[in-house]
Amino acid sequence: MTNLTAGTERPLASTAHPLREHALRVPLTNEVHARPSEAMRAPVRATVLAMLSGEAAGERERKHLETLCDWAGVPRPASGATHYSGNFGSFRLKWERHTEFSTWTVYREGAFGEPFADPALNALPRDWLAGLAGELLVGVHVAVLDADMAEPTGAQLAGVFGSDAYVGSRVAGRAATAWTDFRIHGDGFSRVLIANHSMSAWQTGRIVLRLLEIEVYRMMALLALPVARGVLPRIGAIERELAELTARTTDLSGLEDERGVLDKLTRLSAQTEQIAAETAYRFGAARAYYELVERRIGELREMRMEGLQTVGEFMDRRLTPAIRTCEAVQGRLDTLSQRLARASHLLRTRVEIAVEGQNAELLRSMDRRADLQLRLQETVEGLSVVAISYYLIGIVGYAAKSLKGFGWKVDPDIIVGLMIPVVLFLVWTGVRRIRRVLAHHP
Numbered sequence: 001m002t003n004l005t006a007g008t009e010r011p012l013a014s015t016a017h018p019l020r021e022h023a024l025r026v027p028l029t030n031e032v033h034a035r036p037s038e039a040m041r042a043p044v045r046a047t048v049l050a051m052l053s054g055e056a057a058g059e060r061e062r063k064h065l066e067t068l069c070d071w072a073g074v075p076r077p078a079s080g081a082t083h084y085s086g087n088f089g090s091f092r093l094k095w096e097r098h099t100e101f102s103t104w105t106v107y108r109e110g111a112f113g114e115p116f117a118d119p120a121l122n123a124l125p126r127d128w129l130a131g132l133a134g135e136l137l138v139g140v141h142v143a144v145l146d147a148d149m150a151e152p153t154g155a156q157l158a159g160v161f162g163s164d165a166y167v168g169s170r171v172a173g174r175a176a177t178a179w180t181d182f183r184i185h186g187d188g189f190s191r192v193l194i195a196n197h198s199m200s201a202w203q204t205g206r207i208v209l210r211l212l213e214i215e216v217y218r219m220m221a222l223l224a225l226p227v228a229r230g231v232l233p234r235i236g237a238i239e240r241e242l243a244e245l246t247a248r249t250t251d252l253s254g255l256e257d258e259r260g261v262l263d264k265l266t267r268l269s270a271q272t273e274q275i276a277a278e279t280a281y282r283f284g285a286a287r288a289y290y291e292l293v294e295r296r297i298g299e300l301r302e303m304r305m306e307g308l309q310t311v312g313e314f315m316d317r318r319l320t321p322a323i324r325t326c327e328a329v330q331g332r333l334d335t336l337s338q339r340l341a342r343a344s345h346l347l348r349t350r351v352e353i354a355v356e357g358q359n360a361e362l363l364r365s366m367d368r369r370a371d372l373q374l375r376l377q378e379t380v381e382g383l384s385v386v387a388i389s390y391y392l393i394g395i396v397g398y399a400a401k402s403l404k405g406f407g408w409k410v411d412p413d414i415i416v417g418l419m420i421p422v423v424l425f426l427v428w429t430g431v432r433r434i435r436r437v438l439a440h441h442p
Contacts, residue, residue, distance in 0.1 A: 037209045038085065038094060039201040043111055043149075046142040047121035047189070048212045049104040050219065053134025058082060058097050060133045065095055068128055091123035100285075101137065103216060115143035115160060116191055138219045139189040142208055147196045151177060160193055161185075169310040170303040172207055175199045177305070182215070182314065190215060210296045214311065217289040217296070218319055224279075224286035225322045228329040231275050235332060238268050242336070246343055258347060265344045272337050283330045290323045385428050392423045 040046070053061065062077055065084060069076045077084040082097040092107040108120040119141040121129075145152075158164045161181045168179035176199050180192040192211050196204060245261055245268075293315060302310045309317075396419045400412035 037202065037205040038092065038105075038107060040107060040144065040204040040208060041109055041201045042144045042196040042199070042204055043146040044107060044109045044144045044204070044208075045112060045115075045118075045120040046105060046107045046144075046208055046212070047119050048138065048140050048142075048216065049121075049132070049136060050101055050138035050216045051104065051132055051134035052101045052137045055100055057102070057133045061095070061097065061102055064128075064131055064133065067131075068093070068125075071125070071128070088123075091120060093124075101134070101216075101220065103212075104132065105212065111146070112143070115145070115193055116141050116185075116187070116189075119187075119189070121189075137223075138216045139184075140192060140212055140215050141187075141189045142192045142194065142212065144194045144196055144204060144208065147198065149195070151195045152193070157193070161191060167309040167311055167314045168305055169300070169308065169312075170305060171300045172199060172203055173301055174303060175203060176207055178207070178211060178300075178311070179308075180211070180215075180311070182218075182318075207300070210299050211311075214293055214296045214315075217292045218315070221286045221289035221293060221319065222322055224282045224326045227279055227282045228326045231279055231333075232329060234271070234275055235329070235336060238271055238340075239336060242268060242339060242343065249343075249347060262344065262347050265340060265347060269337070269340045269344060272333065272340060276333055276337065279330065279333070283326055286323060286326050290319070293319065385424065385431055388427045388431075389420075389424045392427065393420055396423065 062081060062084075066076045068088075069086065072088045074086050074088055077095070084093075084095045086093055090108065094103075094105040094107075096103045096105075106120045106124055108123055112118060121141070152160070154164065157166060157168075157179055161179070161183070162185065163181070165183075166179050166181040168177060170176070171178050175197055177195040177197070178192065179194075180190065182190060184190055192215075194204075194207065194211070199207065241264070245264055248261060297312045297315060300311065302312055304310055393416060397412055397416045400410055400415040403410050404412060
């Protein structure tokens with residue numbers, strides 16, 4: 001009997017099992033641990049770059065990262081990797097590949113003077129930066145103050161951000177305070193200032209990551225706004241033409257007019273579907289990015305500071321209307337597509353009814369022609385009976401005269417007179433029999 005208690009003291013990881021594993025079990029298990037936040041000990045500076053490089057730039061970016069790793073003498077990213085985090089001595093670099101963009105985040109720990117005078121980005125070689133794939137969409141400098149430093153005053157914050165038009169809130173259960181203005185400053189970057197009150201290194205890393213992701217996903221979501229504004233004139237033109245065609249539908253006088261309007265409706269439907277195909281990905285991505293922004297804001301656990309907007313309030317007033325505009329445009333596009341489908345269906349129904357009416361009239365005309373043909377055929381049959389009988393009676397008359405010539409005492413006129421009804425009956429009966437045979441055997 002098997003001892004069920006034997007070997008229970010060995011660690012589970014070292015126990016071999018005979019079960020057949022799914023090929024994706026390990027990769028999927030590790031996926032949730034693939035992109036952890038970085039541990040940061042204040043004071044620390046960070047810079048994030050979001051490069052819009054398209055969906056096919058992953059391999060190019062990884063090879064570009066390998067050149068930096070070789071320059072610094074650190075391990076390269078794994079083949080086919082979509083994320084990487086490495087210690088380069090004086091700084092740490094984190095690369096994450098997303099669907100259509102990549103983020104490059106550099107961290108530098110240690111004391112600093114002015115928060116944004118010497119940003120973390122300066123640790124990277126300029127020629128290497130110039131070779132990054134794609135176009136810069138988001139660039140943010142972050143500075144996290146040490147817990148021993150006094151919280152900056154309003155005047156100091158106005159000096160950092162260039163004005164008092166900044167937002168701020170207590171975050172992480174009052175463990176820190178964060179300020180930002182969501183503007184691009186003279187150095188080409190946005191700024192986020194964080195005062196650390198009692199955060200651990202991992203807390204600091206999570207808060208920095210959430211604030212950076214809010215800015216990155218905000219910008220990615222806003223990419224849909226120019227698209228929405230760009231297609232509005234095209235949608236409006238289709239709506240106006242649809243209204244005109246719908247108004248003309250009741251005044252159409254013939255099948256040709258109806259087919260002409262149907263052709264125009266088909267063209268408008270094709271244009272609408274083209275717009276939908278052009279915008280579907282961008283609008284869908286905007287919704288996904290907006291949901292991520294809302295989720296990251298919720299994870300901040302903001303608490304209001306007197307006289308300042310929170311990050312959540314700022315997004316509600318500035319980002320949400322833009323997303324609602326995109327949703328309204330998409331809804332308007334969907335409604336337009338449905339209206340075109342209904343109009344086309346109604347007009348097709350009208351054309352089908354008209355065609356069915358024409359077909360019915362054609363069938364009635366064919367019936368009339370068949371009736372006339374039948375009457376004509378009957379008339380021809382009557383004439384045929386008379387004609388055939390005439391010739392047969394003539395033959396009978398010739399035969400009677402021949403008999404008289406042979407000496408028979410017959411009167412040809414009497415014989416012809418007597419044979420007339422007999423011949424007529426036989427010919428009429430024969431013609432009807434032939435017609436019945438033909439009718440049953442076409």
